[in-house]
Amino acid sequence: MKTDLLSYLVCSDCGKELTLLVKKLDGAEVMEGNLTCAGCARTFPIVGGIPRFVEKDLDPEKQATAAAFGYEWTHYSKLTEADRKEFLAWIAPLTPADFQDQVVLDAGCGKGRHIYLSAQFGARTVIGVDLSDAVEAAFQNTRDLPNVHVVQADILHLPFRDPFTLAYSIGVIHHLPVPSQGFRALASHVQPGGRISTWVYGKEGNQWIELFVDPVRKNVTSRLPRFITRCLCLPPAILLYAGLKLLYAPAKTRPSLKRCLPYSDYLCSISSYTFAENFWNVFDQLVAPTAYYHSQEEVLDWFRTVGVQEVRIERHNGNSWRGTGLMPLH
Numbered sequence: 001m002k003t004d005l006l007s008y009l010v011c012s013d014c015g016k017e018l019t020l021l022v023k024k025l026d027g028a029e030v031m032e033g034n035l036t037c038a039g040c041a042r043t044f045p046i047v048g049g050i051p052r053f054v055e056k057d058l059d060p061e062k063q064a065t066a067a068a069f070g071y072e073w074t075h076y077s078k079l080t081e082a083d084r085k086e087f088l089a090w091i092a093p094l095t096p097a098d099f100q101d102q103v104v105l106d107a108g109c110g111k112g113r114h115i116y117l118s119a120q121f122g123a124r125t126v127i128g129v130d131l132s133d134a135v136e137a138a139f140q141n142t143r144d145l146p147n148v149h150v151v152q153a154d155i156l157h158l159p160f161r162d163p164f165t166l167a168y169s170i171g172v173i174h175h176l177p178v179p180s181q182g183f184r185a186l187a188s189h190v191q192p193g194g195r196i197s198t199w200v201y202g203k204e205g206n207q208w209i210e211l212f213v214d215p216v217r218k219n220v221t222s223r224l225p226r227f228i229t230r231c232l233c234l235p236p237a238i239l240l241y242a243g244l245k246l247l248y249a250p251a252k253t254r255p256s257l258k259r260c261l262p263y264s265d266y267l268c269s270i271s272s273y274t275f276a277e278n279f280w281n282v283f284d285q286l287v288a289p290t291a292y293y294h295s296q297e298e299v300l301d302w303f304r305t306v307g308v309q310e311v312r313i314e315r316h317n318g319n320s321w322r323g324t325g326l327m328p329l330h
């Protein structure tokens, strides 16, 4: 943890000031220490360079989801060019220019690929939060960037004082037990006039996943030891990879072929992925204990409920929704 982060932090329980006790420094990073609340006296440890605000009595469902994604991101932590392209597609119509000089919150930062990119796009400060062990990968991937911070915390109990000027949550809210609650929590940390952005699975275009994949995920693969789930992902990942390279990659330049193929918008968009990227995509679909598929109306309702203005909800790749807007000034 860089000491600059302290000016943004408050107690996640009572919102009061925190006092930093440094036990071990490594350059600019506080590697070990404590943050103690002046109000309720609760102490939050800094372990491995990361302040930990994880609830002691975390809901078992949230804990299981965090463990699943923590496993994924600590076993697959390489940043790629595809990450940059995907991120820009998920946050569109935002562009790198929208990050210039912003104070950015990434709620559910995983291995830190988007906080890394946000800093590259010119953000003044970037704070990535994740509930899972993925924070270890995020910390390692971004520790050399002086304006990037990583915090382990729950989106519903964020330990921040000042609202952010840009907050986004990509591919996370649909994994929360009550997704609308997660969106409200995110919005509550954006200052008036600031921007909020999210990307979630769509109900539209994912009927086959809800029908065939979801029951397997819920009842089998999310309950198995991770290593077994990884092995089970191999056959579908090989099939998917073959289909992408043999059919969907050529279809990108042949509209007549693309029209004949199912789910062609999405599958063409991932047809240039490496085998590893595809493999982890399959794993991602099969490992989460909680996953919801949201209709456009539902997503629009989240934005309306917190009074977001200039809302734009757009379909992405035919099977998901990206939404953005500005928090009201009053």
Ligand SMILES: [Zn+2]
Residues within 6 Å of the ligand: 011, 012, 013, 014, 015, 016, 037, 038, 039, 040, 041, 042
């Ligand atoms: Zn407190």
